[in-house]
Amino acid sequence: MPLNDLIGYFEQLLTGAVITVELAFSGYALALTVGVAWALLRRLGNPVVTAVWRVYGSIFMGVPSVLVIFLLYYGGSAILGGLLGLIGLRARIDVTPFQAGLAALTIVQGAYAAEVVSGAMRNVPRGQFEAARALGIRPYQAWWYVIMPQVARLALPGLTNIWISVLKDTALVALAGLNEIVARSRTAAGATKEPFLFFIAAALFFIVISAATLKFSARLERRLDRGVARPAVAGGRA
Amino acid sequence: MKFDPALALHSLSAMLHGLLVTIALAALVVALGLAISIPLAVARNSQRPVLAWPAAAYVIFFRGTPAMILLFLVYFGFGQVFGARDGLLGALFSNAFLCAVIGFTLNHSSYVTEIVRGGLLAVPKGLEEAAAALGIEPRDVFLRIRLPLAIRYGLKAYQNEVILFTKATAVVSVITVVDLTAVANNIFYDTYDPFTPLLTAAAFYWVLVNVIRFGLARFDGWLNVHLVADEQRDRVVMVRADGAVPRPIATAGISEAAE
Numbered sequence: 001m002p003l004n005d006l007i008g009y010f011e012q013l014l015t016g017a018v019i020t021v022e023l024a025f026s027g028y029a030l031a032l033t034v035g036v037a038w039a040l041l042r043r044l045g046n047p048v049v050t051a052v053w054r055v056y057g058s059i060f061m062g063v064p065s066v067l068v069i070f071l072l073y074y075g076g077s078a079i080l081g082g083l084l085g086l087i088g089l090r091a092r093i094d095v096t097p098f099q100a101g102l103a104a105l106t107i108v109q110g111a112y113a114a115e116v117v118s119g120a121m122r123n124v125p126r127g128q129f130e131a132a133r134a135l136g137i138r139p140y141q142a143w144w145y146v147i148m149p150q151v152a153r154l155a156l157p158g159l160t161n162i163w164i165s166v167l168k169d170t171a172l173v174a175l176a177g178l179n180e181i182v183a184r185s186r187t188a189a190g191a192t193k194e195p196f197l198f199f200i201a202a203a204l205f206f207i208v209i210s211a212a213t214l215k216f217s218a219r220l221e222r223r224l225d226r227g228v229a230r231p232a233v234a235g236g237r238a
Numbered sequence: 239m240k241f242d243p244a245l246a247l248h249s250l251s252a253m254l255h256g257l258l259v260t261i262a263l264a265a266l267v268v269a270l271g272l273a274i275s276i277p278l279a280v281a282r283n284s285q286r287p288v289l290a291w292p293a294a295a296y297v298i299f300f301r302g303t304p305a306m307i308l309l310f311l312v313y314f315g316f317g318q319v320f321g322a323r324d325g326l327l328g329a330l331f332s333n334a335f336l337c338a339v340i341g342f343t344l345n346h347s348s349y350v351t352e353i354v355r356g357g358l359l360a361v362p363k364g365l366e367e368a369a370a371a372l373g374i375e376p377r378d379v380f381l382r383i384r385l386p387l388a389i390r391y392g393l394k395a396y397q398n399e400v401i402l403f404t405k406a407t408a409v410v411s412v413i414t415v416v417d418l419t420a421v422a423n424n425i426f427y428d429t430y431d432p433f434t435p436l437l438t439a440a441a442f443y444w445v446l447v448n449v450i451r452f453g454l455a456r457f458d459g460w461l462n463v464h465l466v467a468d469e470q471r472d473r474v475v476m477v478r479a480d481g482a483v484p485r486p487i488a489t490a491g492i493s494e495a496a497e
Contacts, residue, residue: 062401062444064408066419067436074432171304172409182306186314195315199307207302 027105035113101173116158256421357388
């Protein structure tokens with residue numbers, strides 16, 4: 001009886017869903033931090049920073065996330081051992097699938113976030129910087145109170161997309177052995193011979209979160225846009 | 239933590255075979271995705287709910303679900319129902335590679351549908367009206383005026399989607415297809431050296447992604463030759479004026495409309 005199967009595995013799936021959400025939230029927070037840091041660094045215009053960014057961005061936007069997850073999971077303790085060796089420490093640190101997945105999501109999605117935030121910073125009118133300076137606002141205050149709120153507004157659609165791809169990319173960490181919702185639904189499907197039931201349940205979990213995200217994002221967008229009158233043009237954003 | 243060139247060289251032919259599987263999979267899905275998503279985009283834009291609703295449901299379900307779940311659904315779900323049967327469906331769903339093609343096509347086509355739809359909506363209404371006023375048949379208005387422009391508007395987003403999806407094929411080993419990532423993983427299991435095979439595979443993916451990027455960028459440039467010329471002219475004028483980095487005037491409306 002399919003319904004009984006679903007009830008029987010419900011707790012399993014729920015535990016998996018919690019792991020997925022934990023990984024997605026922490027991965028997104030870290031990716032956002034990395035993205036903002038890269039965007040600020042890139043604004044310095046330092047040629048070394050620019051060159052390092054080019055290599056970083058090109059590699060991590062040009063290589064599947066799964067490979068980065070595998071590399072950090074299988075090779076993680078060797079990499080950490082090597083890094084600790086550089087400062088003269090000898091230790092063996094084991095890497096869990098969650099940690100490897102979190103690191104990989106941070107590194108990969110951080111590159112995409114950096115692109116979004118950089119683009120938003122470029123699109124803040126230059127007059128805003130000049131006006132802040134003319135008013136004698138200190139640079140860090142100008143960034144915090146004048147520039148960043150506008151960057152947030154401009155970056156919101158891109159950052160919403162990144163949240164959805166972080167959420168969906170958590171499924172990849174199942175391949176490194178993380179027992180999140182997709183791995184658990186696969187186990188349940190195999191044990192009960194009810195593939196449709198469990199895979200559609202897992203799919204609905206992702207769809208519901210994505211839909212809730214888009215609703216929340218639309219509300220946030222209205223709030224962030226409250227100071228800006230928008231012409232009603234079909235299609236693109238002005 | 240080191241790269242072993244001898245192992246990389248030794249495993250090169252296996253890697254290339256895996257790369258070929260990845261490319262074949264991606265090419266089939268791209269072709270099927272285009273074939274499906276143009277009619278779907280038209281259906282989604284349709285005034286008739288009978289057409290618009292199913293198309294919207296298709297996009298919401300297949301776009302919101304991670305590709306891995308779709309692969310499981312097709313391979314374990316439909317495979318279980320049809321795989322043991324004779325006939326076309328049986329042959330289709332008992333073959334892991336074909337299941338992968340179906341699973342990824344469902345995912346990829348739903349993204350492309352939204353891109354084509356956005357492109358179609360961005361075509362100025364006046365063009366359509368002008369074409370109708372000139373007595374061009376509705377079918378030709380669509381095929382020769384709206385669709386070519388929609389493709390032009392959506393090409394940048396399409397390029398991103400093709401690249402994202404090509405990278406997403408790396409999970410296909412979950413349904414036993416031996417692609418580039420699976421080959422690299424197998425070499426790791428045999429040698430316990432994670433770095434050499436995974437970095438080699440990463441290099442192959444990087445080249446593949448950049449070939450796609452370059453190819454589609456060239457196509458975009460070829461389609462928009464007239465705009466590139468305008469952009470360069472604007473740049474000369476604006477740099478002289480205030481030394482600022484110019485914002486291409488001629489393409490601004492178009493790239494924004496495509497987003």
